[in-house]
Amino acid sequence: MTLACEQTTDTHTGAGLPVPFAVTGTGLHLPPAIVTNKDLTRNLRTSDEWITARTGIRERRRLAPELATSDMCVAAARPALEAARFAPGDLDAVIVASYTADQPLPSTSAIVKSALGATRALALDVAQAACASGVHAVLLAAHLLQNPSISTVLVIGADCASRVIRPTDRTGGVFFGDAAAAVVLTRAETAGAGLLSYDIGSKLSYAVQIPGGGSRLPTTADTVAAGAHYVSMDGPAVWETATTRLPESVTSATRQAGLTPTEIDHYFFHQANINILQETLRRLDIPADRAPITLDRLGNTGAAGLFTALHHTTTAGRLRPGDTYVMCAIGAGFHWGTLCLRQA
Template sequence: MITTGTARSGRPSSGTAILGTGSCLPSHVVNNTEVGAGAGVTDSWIRGKTGIRNRRRAKPDEATSDLAVVAGRAALEAAGVRASELALVIVATSTPDYPQPPTACVVADGLGATAGTAAFDVNAVCSGFLFALNTAEQMLKGADSRYALVIGADIYSRILNPEDRRTAVLFGDGAGAVVIGPARQGRGLVAGRLASFAADRDLIEVAGGGSRFPATAETLAAGLQYFTMNGRGVRDFVNTNVVPAISAFVTDAGHRVEDLAHFVPHQANGRMLDDMSAALGVPDGRTRVSYEEFGNTGAASVPVTLDLAARSGELADGDLVLLAAFGGGMAMGLSLLTWQGPQHGRAH
């Protein structure tokens, strides 16, 4: 159970809803044979360990903001909302365009948001989108505009050691976005929970490039610019902390896991998701996945998976949906919502 470092919120079901979704997945496909060659593993090894078959890679001249703009524009179009109507643009990423300015400012400008729109980044690694979504929902209560654009976007291919089989085979590049705004009665975000487990922060890290170890010839030679992960430690963290926290969260919100029409988890690893869904008791066929074709897209994985489900027609008006993510920090974000399907005219 979570006892400290937790923010909880219960919300009336007629507050804020997801009005539209969007995603951007680069066109370049990297299969297991290609990525496995550098890491010294085979296609069958990767599929057996992770369930991943392919992942996408950004072009050399593409940055995180480029993917985020495309995803954000698609979400705005789906919602029937103009960029000039946004109170907030929040980009969740741990692979920003630059140390500064915020990638969200690049995105807001690219989308044509007004000068009054607040734009900022959130870094909670793979949990970032859920941290941003819960933050945006709370901030809209005091905003002049009723709308916010929340984007998860990462280009992990830039920070992976291609020889490290623990990480190189897992990650893909991508961006996913949602527009949130006024909910119809009985629809929208029901509850959210954020938590950090800071004592476990060394399970996932990029040690170099910050103020602790600024980029130098020595840090580059030591490989400190690369993403590293203790895979066994992360699995233990999920089993010990995330699974029971999800169960408690759903119960506290007045529901049962069996009530879920859709479980949209962070796409960390297919085998891990199978184990998590089974441990939670998620009914067969209700866990939404994208990892087989797109791998782990970091902060983008939940909104990308949600967008794919929405655009395929899997999400029906009134469905109970659980979004769940975990990642470096260690951190965990959860959101429970009653899906709001589109109506004629504006999607909301």
């Protein structure tokens, strides 16, 4: 499989949506098992100093082998619903953003919907934008909330990357952690709240991929033996794409909202790598205190990452009515995107 990228880039920038909505509750689930950098050095040729300097990660979580992504989703959804003061039966839609589904069929969102008892909710999955799936899921939720029959949407970002990382992979083994985080979005009456603008882009690349298990390379004994079902990642390609596309996307989305990046109150970024985040903030001239960091203790949690940052700010009471905030991520594909929003 080639690692070359197509030469064309498809980017869509759009204005916001007329029906306002707000974040009314968030939730987080972290598996109790903690894996420190020191723990990793027992099986990988690495060191605590090397991992910290290159990633900013000191520890990450690992899901118990008898559990799956949907279990984390349900565990994150319950406190989010409690914070929002909604029952599962009140939900109009459940959207799960994850590239580590419980299984190919049935859908993870249907499993989560059933476990929660969200009997009348739409069940929707957003999967193959990987770490950018959370941005896609919120954009989808924002559009659903324009429909007068939909007033409450639960969005969950969750990934169990430990199931798709080769045990001897020095890169993947140090980066990724397992987690789930959820947000309840509800219609609001505050004019000007909700989605102000967005920028969504993609450019085909195989620099981050799981080649095995699809229709092109179905699962066989040979693909399993070759490790084709594990994530492979070209670090330099990720760095170059992320540090270019994220600042461009943020600048485009905020401009569409009539704002500049420095005027945004909060930034909730995909928690990929401390160096990528710092370089993005530097290029945008954004103070570090506007972008909460969770990767130091959670690692790269895939689609959950930006929601863990949102949860951090929300539970601290720092996301206030009238505040502007950006949700921004990049994922395998490559897919990237930025949402610019205002809290009701």
